[in-house]
Amino acid sequence: MSRKQNAFLKEENLLTLLSQNNFIIPEIQREYVWGNNEKVINKFLKELKHKIGNGCEHCHLPDGNTRVNIGFLYSYKPDYVKVQNDRFLDENLIDGQQRFTTLFLLAFYFALKENRKVDFLSLIRFEGVSMSFDFKVRDLTKRFLLEFVEKTNTIEDLKNIDKQTWFLKDYKIDLSIKAMIKTLQYIEQVFNCKTKYYNHLLNNIVFWHFKTEVTSEGEELYITMNARGEDLADNEITKAALMLDGKDLFNSGKKWESWQHLFWKHRDKKRSIQSADFGYNAFINCIAGLENYLKLNGDEFTIAEVEDLLSIKSIEEYINAFKFLIDNSESFKSKYNYANWVNNCLEDIWDVFNKNETDWFADYTDQNKGTEQNRMIFIWSWLLYIKEKPKDSLDVDETFRVLRFFYIRFKNNSRAVSALKQTIGIIDINGVFDTLDQGSDSLNTEDESKSRNSYRTKNEILKYSFLSKLKIENCIDLREIESLIWEIEDHPLNIEGADLRNINSSHLIEFNEKLSATELVLIKEKFHTLFPIKTGRNIDYKNAKKVRVLLFWYGSYWQKKWSSYYWKYNFGEWKRIIRDIDSDSLAFKLFFDDFKNTKDLESLLENKVLEFEIDKNVDDELYVFKWYASQLKEKMWSQGQFIATDHFKHPDQDYYFPKYRELVNIKGNFNGGSPQVLSELVK
Numbered sequence: 285m286s287r288k289q290n291a292f293l294k295e296e297n298l299l300t301l302l303s304q305n306n307f308i309i310p311e312i313q314r315e316y317v318w319g320n321n322e323k324v325i326n327k328f329l330k331e332l333k334h335k336i337g338n339g340c341e342h343c344h345l346p347d348g349n350t351r352v353n354i355g356f357l358y359s360y361k362p363d364y365v366k367v368q369n370d371r372f373l374d375e376n377l378i379d380g381q382q383r384f385t386t387l388f389l390l391a392f393y394f395a396l397k398e399n400r401k402v403d404f405l406s407l408i409r410f411e412g413v414s415m416s417f418d419f420k421v422r423d424l425t426k427r428f429l430l431e432f433v434e435k436t437n438t439i440e441d442l443k444n445i446d447k448q449t450w451f452l453k454d455y456k457i458d459l460s461i462k463a464m465i466k467t468l469q470y471i472e473q474v475f476n477c478k479t480k481y482y483n484h485l486l487n488n489i490v491f492w493h494f495k496t497e498v499t500s501e502g503e504e505l506y507i508t509m510n511a512r513g514e515d516l517a518d519n520e521i522t523k524a525a526l527m528l529d530g531k532d533l534f535n536s537g538k539k540w541e542s543w544q545h546l547f548w549k550h551r552d553k554k555r556s557i558q559s560a561d562f563g564y565n566a567f568i569n570c571i572a573g574l575e576n577y578l579k580l581n582g583d584e585f586t587i588a589e590v591e592d593l594l595s596i597k598s599i600e601e602y603i604n605a606f607k608f609l610i611d612n613s614e615s616f617k618s619k620y621n622y623a624n625w626v627n628n629c630l631e632d633i634w635d636v637f638n639k640n641e642t643d644w645f646a647d648y649t650d651q652n653k654g655t656e657q658n659r660m661i662f663i664w665s666w667l668l669y670i671k672e673k674p675k676d677s678l679d680v681d682e683t684f685r686v687l688r689f690f691y692i693r694f695k696n697n698s699r700a701v702s703a704l705k706q707t708i709g710i711i712d713i714n715g716v717f718d719t720l721d722q723g724s725d726s727l728n729t730e731d732e733s734k735s736r737n738s739y740r741t742k743n744e745i746l747k748y749s750f751l752s753k754l755k756i757e758n759c760i761d762l763r764e765i766e767s768l769i770w771e772i773e774d775h776p777l778n779i780e781g782a783d784l785r786n787i788n789s790s791h792l793i794e795f796n797e798k799l800s801a802t803e804l805v806l807i808k809e810k811f812h813t814l815f816p817i818k819t820g821r822n823i824d825y826k827n828a829k830k831v832r833v834l835l836f837w838y839g840s841y842w843q844k845k846w847s848s849y850y851w852k853y854n855f856g857e858w859k860r861i862i863r864d865i866d867s868d869s870l871a872f873k874l875f876f877d878d879f880k881n882t883k884d885l886e887s888l889l890e891n892k893v894l895e896f897e898i899d900k901n902v903d904d905e906l907y908v909f910k911w912y913a914s915q916l917k918e919k920m921w922s923q924g925q926f927i928a929t930d931h932f933k934h935p936d937q938d939y940y941f942p943k944y945r946e947l948v949n950i951k952g953n954f955n956g957g958s959p960q961v962l963s964e965l966v967k
Contacts, residue, residue, distance in 0.1 A: 294492075295353065308362070309376075310378070316385045319464055319468075320466060326470060336348075337350060358379035361375060361495075362376050395482055401437065407486075417429070428455050432464075442472075522568055550638070552638040562639070566636070566637040566638070566642065570642070572594050577660075577704075608670050609683075621768075632694070692779075692788055695782075719744070743789065751765070764801050775812070780859065792862075833889060838874040839870065840906050841855070841871040852926055889917070916966060922965075924950060928954070929945045934948055947963070
């Protein structure tokens with residue numbers, strides 16, 4: 285039997301729901317928590333009161349007869365229910381518990397206020413030990429509800445509920461009970477008026493009630509769409525507020541569930557708690573933060589409420605923007621020889637959402653909010669580009685090129701959020717390849733990642749100016765060349781340019797008219813020969829010792845720092861070395877140009893390593909290191925990538941270079957490994 289045959293959906297009011305069902309909050313459900321969130325409970329109650337309208341001054345009944353639909357209610361029959369023709373059958377309530385419990389308390393409040401308690405007890409079929417609403421999360425909660433309904437007779441009793449003789453001490457620590465008591469307090473604050481709401485609540489507050497008749501399907505539905513933690517999900521707060529304001533509630537509800545399902549499909553399956561909420565909460569806050577950013581228009585930073593920034597329509601637009609990437613990723617990749625970055629990029633996007641660790645309302649002008657700003661650049665860029673672009677002009681290739689542009693910036697730890705809107709505006713007009721009037725305003729290239737008004741970095745200008753010419757010339761190899769550049773950039777040593785002048789490719793590639801696909805293949809293959817990738821993003825450094833030796837013949841490439849009480853030279857910071865960050869001589873570039881035209885490292889090393897005559901008067905670090913390299917070759921690095929000197933354990937003069945203290949190869953410091961004095965290795 286299909287689910288369609290096994291389930292039905294219809295609009296039902298509170299009167300029908302309470303009189304025709306025995307609703308049970310099953311063990312798999314979480315606690316009632318709305319009362320612990322002042323924001324959501326007040327929003328819900330005030331919006332509900334506003335929707336119902338004012339009361340008549342004479343009869344004190346609501347003026348209108350407005351039906352207020354407050355969303356979906358999902359339930360299924362537990363497996364012990366076998367009889368299908370009984371009037372009252374148990375239903376496990378799996379979604380809508382927060383709203384339904386709140387309305388139950390609200391109806392009871394007005395039953396007391398309007399002296400209708402007898403009617404209310406009849407409605408819920410109260411029999412001392414049972415009623416039509418059974419809170420089975422914990423036995424204590426169930427007992428409280430039964431005693432509460434039976435023994436609370438006046439509003440005054442309700443106000444002093446925790447002082448009643450029947451109120452147990454254990455009730456004070458039960459999460460659901462504490463939340464219910466707070467909800468009753470908020471109800472008193474919001475509905476402290478003469479209007480009589482009891483009949484209106486029962487007859488005019490309605491749900492879309494979805495019943496599935498099979499236990500397994502009901503539990504599957506619960507796990508799929510509504511797996512929760514203990515706390516109230518942020519997206520549920522937003523949903524309650526937006527649904528209450530919505531016009532087409534049924535279709536809006538269906539859309540909301542489909543959006544949640546998208547985040548369920550892509551949830552982090554390694555979490556102990558399996559839930560769509562982590563990712564969906566982050567997405568809702570992300571797009572609300574973006575709307576807040578757009579709303580400011582350069583004004584002083586302020587924060588608006590999420591519900592004031594979003595609507596069902598705007599959420600749908602952003603969801604569709606996200607789905608555009610997901611739905612078109614395979615077709616885009618099929619056009620390129622290399623496009624592995626697309627999968628990596630999408631994984632990073634899902635990781636940002638599913639971890640849900642980002643404050644999307646952080647002040648993007650605050651220098652201490654670098655992590656948030658970097659993620660804003662990454663996610664807001666493509667969301668804004670796709671959302672603002674008319675559907676009929678949205679080109680798949682161009683969209684993914686824009687994604688690539690900001691993906692690289694994400695890897696470079698870009699934090700220029702202030703310039704994001706204008707940067708997207710320029711790209712929207714000129715295209716991502718056009719670099720006209722988009723130069724960096726930063727004179728210090730080291731600070732480009734921190735620049736707040738920089739539209740293009742120097743690396744971006746070089747790369748995209750080259751690609752722009754190819755596109756204008758209708759180069760048939762454009763996609764092949766893009767693929768090769770991406771593959772070179774995606775090497776683990778190249779992809780991250782933070783604090784490295786945002787350089788990802790221009791240290792290896794000269795973007796000039798002579799550059800061809802053949803040259804790019806050579807660059808890619810030779811660089812991967814030096815630093816092969818084993819698996820994933822792990823590099824095999826088997827050739828690192830040879831490269832360290834060879835680089836001495838091209839210039840000073842190391843970092844030198846005073847480490848507490850000795851000088852330490854670092855010859856293994858490859859991300860800096862390959863970009864020649866610490867070298868005025870461009871040591872790696874000169875070496876790599878030679879290596880591209882050489883058969884292998886061994887032959888190049890053989891040609892470079894020559895015998896040196898000792899000159900004790902030499903006072904040049906490069907000469908000293910080169911001489912030791914010529915004598916020791918790879919043995920020079922037997923302990924690791926560091927050389928130390930002036931250490932108190934090695935105060936003697938160097939045997940071959942008396943102007944220097946002993947040079948010692950160390951693993952990282954003198955606490956690990958077996959430090960080797962270079963001169964002793966030569967002897």
